[in-house]
Amino acid sequence: MVLAGRSRDEASAALDDSDYARALTLAAQAVLPPETGLARDAVLLNNADAMRLTGRALYAMGRKDEALDALLQAAAFALGSDWHEQDQLTFQVSITGSEAEMTDLLIWLSRILMESGAEDSLYLSLARRMADMADTVTPTGPTTFTTAYIRSSLAQSEGRTDAALAELRALAARARAAGMEDYALLSEFYVQTQSAAAAETGTGIDADGLIAAYAAAIAHARANPASIIDPGFVAGETASFLVMTDRSDAALDFARQGFQARLDWLAVSGSAGLGEEAFRQNTRKLAETLLQAASAKDGQRPGAICPKVDGVGCVIIVETAANSPG
Numbered sequence: 053m054v055l056a057g058r059s060r061d062e063a064s065a066a067l068d069d070s071d072y073a074r075a076l077t078l079a080a081q082a083v084l085p086p087e088t089g090l091a092r093d094a095v096l097l098n099n100a101d102a103m104r105l106t107g108r109a110l111y112a113m114g115r116k117d118e119a120l121d122a123l124l125q126a127a128a129f130a131l132g133s134d135w136h137e138q139d140q141l142t143f144q145v146s147i148t149g150s151e152a153e154m155t156d157l158l159i160w161l162s163r164i165l166m167e168s169g170a171e172d173s174l175y176l177s178l179a180r181r182m183a184d185m186a187d188t189v190t191p192t193g194p195t196t197f198t199t200a201y202i203r204s205s206l207a208q209s210e211g212r213t214d215a216a217l218a219e220l221r222a223l224a225a226r227a228r229a230a231g232m233e234d235y236a237l238l239s240e241f242y243v244q245t246q247s248a249a250a251a252e253t254g255t256g257i258d259a260d261g262l263i264a265a266y267a268a269a270i271a272h273a274r275a276n277p278a279s280i281i282d283p284g285f286v287a288g289e290t291a292s293f294l295v296m297t298d299r300s301d302a303a304l305d306f307a308r309q310g311f312q313a314r315l316d317w318l319a320v321s322g323s324a325g326l327g328e329e330a331f332r333q334n335t336r337k338l339a340e341t342l343l344q345a346a347s348a349k350d351g352q353r354p355g356a357i358c359p360k361v362d363g364v365g366c367v368i369i370v371e372t373a374a375n376s377p378g
């Protein structure tokens with residue numbers, strides 16, 4: 053058990069260092085067979101944590117289906133194989149001393165269930181139960197803000213925008229009262245992005261409110277190096293909504309910031325390409341936003357041809373001198 057615990061600790065450290073291949077190897081080494089002669093609860097809890105680490109590493113590598121499978125296995129170890137059928141969710145093992153790890157398991161399982169089953173009521177119901185159980189295990193602290201974000205996203209996916217925004221506004225007030233300005237500013241930023249997502253047209257987006265929320269979050273992040281706010285993420289999200297408005301200059305500026313921040317991350321990532329797939333997918337989205345913003349800006353030039361067809365950008369005609377090589 054000591055060796056398994058050491059492997060899990062090293063896997064967790066590798067995960068924090070974005071070395072996902074190493075994290076997977078170490079987590080696999082930590083899994084114990086059922087017939088070891090060790091205490092049953094200790095084996096189950098160990099294996100649940102090892103599969104939690106496996107799921108998180110796989111998710112970071114962009115392998116979401118495998119990540120969900122690993123986290124479901126972790127839940128089976130900790131909650132029992134029939135946990136999803138239980139009316140009242142309870143751990144089948146004592147988690148004393150492992151509350152943080154089990155809370156993390158519940159949060160990640162909730163998150164991936166929500167992402168994987170955006171239109172599946174069963175997945176969404178299980179995701180909500182996982183988030184609620186995480187709050188039961190750890191009723192105070194930063195994880196409660198994460199679960200509140202999850203509940204807000206669930207409400208948004210169910211078309212209950214007012215409930216989603218109410219959750220975020222309450223979260224912002226609670227975070228500010230607790231002196232957790234990062235969470236307060238992120239919550240206020242998400243109020244703007246979720247409001248924009250619910251807008252039926254670009255004219256329904258509060259561009260000024262979105263930019264103001266972006267500016268507040270970025271200013272705080274720059275003034276506080278330990279901030280959890282990712283400036284590149286905030287810039288990219290802002291750009292993705294501004295491209296739907298008439299604020300093409302701002303959209304292009306934010307898109308450039310988001311794209312450059314992601315390129316900078318990829319340049320220094322140390323996971324030999326294996327752990328970067330999810331970030332490559334995100335980079336593609338940022339590149340598409342950048343191209344869309346650039347197209348929208350150039351589309352304002354005289355002579356630009358911009359068909360009103362989804363997926364078709366503007367054609368920019370640039371006249372050149374007769375003796376120009378182009």
